[in-house]
Amino acid sequence: MIPTDIHSLLYTDGKLTPDEASAITAQTLGNCDDGELYLQHSETEAFTFDDGRLKTADYSRDSGFGLRGVSGEMTGFAHANDISAAAIRRAGETLQLLDPATGTTSPQPRRSNQKLYTDASPLDAVSFAEKVSLLERIDAAARARDPRVSQVTASLAASWSVIEIVRADGLRATDIRPLVRLNVSVVAEVNGRRERGTFGFGGRYLYDQMFEEAEWNRAIDEAVAQAMVNLESIDAPAGEMPVLLAPGWPGIILHEAVGHGLEGDFNRKGTSAFSGRIGERVAAPGVTIVDDGSIANRRGSLTIDDEGTPTEETVLIEDGILKGYMQDRLNARLMGVQPTGNGRRESYQHAPxxxxxxxxxxxxxxxxxxxxxxxxRGIFCKSFGGGQVDIVSGRFTFSCTEAYLVEDGKLGAPIKGATLIGDGPTVLTKVEGIGNDMALDEGIGMCGKGGQSVPAGVGQPTLLVGGLTVGGTA
Structure with a gap:
């Protein structure tokens, strides 16, 4: 249940009580195979310090509900920013358009006592003045690192969300979710040439880590170092060649090019390159890919997903063999398997x-x-920027923000304009070396799908891919 001191954020006397929420949900969803009432209160803030001054300081506060009913493959969904019994009943009228229940109802999500992060709000723990002061110090310190630093942008962002899931079968599941992030971006300039370096970190914890001098100085050092390396870069080569990927953040390639293809909806509909291939070899021996939302304090972690299912470690590919998919409740029921705690939504305004x-x-x-x-001969990619991916085919194009030539087993000159081109299923079969240095990213990722964005984590060890197409400038 929700702690008493924040109970009123979702339930207000005269508008909605917990008992009313349960009764309306049971009545409204009584003829559905599945569904839930999703209540949410959220607070967010963002600060940007740019060009030597505070440029933006944003704060927002929002509350609302989403009501979803599922019958067979059909989903009815309505939402509003008024958490009241009257509004929920009106939303329930939408669900009357659904077909009758098929009778293949999903079992109630299992209960769990796991707690992966604090209930406290990062927004309240530090004063406005202290947040601005931190960004001022970062700006000054970054400019003092090197006279070639011509521009600094530092940003701080946090959110705090209280959600409760109410089901027709009587289950009530609650989660209180903090999220913070610090980012530093610098531009270095010499003889008219300008290059950028960036670094950020974050997770589901309070601002404390951001205010540790060693941590924000590390962010500055990494951003400045990347900018200075890029000032010395030469044009990237082009063609197919071996590519060595650094540990940690470069796992974003796997996330985009492979991960989406392992989500249940694409595989139920037969539109993924991995559809119908459970038990088959889809990657080189030694390749094991997992999705785990139960790692404490991580950006992509959730105590429960947005349907009330506890998150878990889900093995997707084991030693090159496809083992399973990531499932929400709807697709798991239709595919005859168990949900894996991967039903997610951006907010109460979206269905999972x-x-x-x-x-x-x-x-x-x-x-x-x-x-x-x-x-x-090949290239070593240490960090990535933007990219484009076709989720169905897994074809991707990613730009490297820091990369180097490799010649005769040694790192050579840094290169600019390197772009990796390929498709996820093929890349998995070309893995020739897997390092013993697996690392997760620093906690900066956002994942987009179907018009919704949610925080996510990635990771990998040092990875040698035998042949990738490199789009270069040379």
């Missing part, structure tokens, strides 16, 4: 769908130094 949480490749046995030493 199968989504990734923290998706990563497990480490292998190879020494990363040996993987580099064994490369005759």
């Amino acid at each position: 769908m199968p989504r990734m949480t923290n998706t990563f490749m497990r480490g292998g046995q190879d020494d990363p130094a040996d993987l580099l030493a064994g490369m005759k």
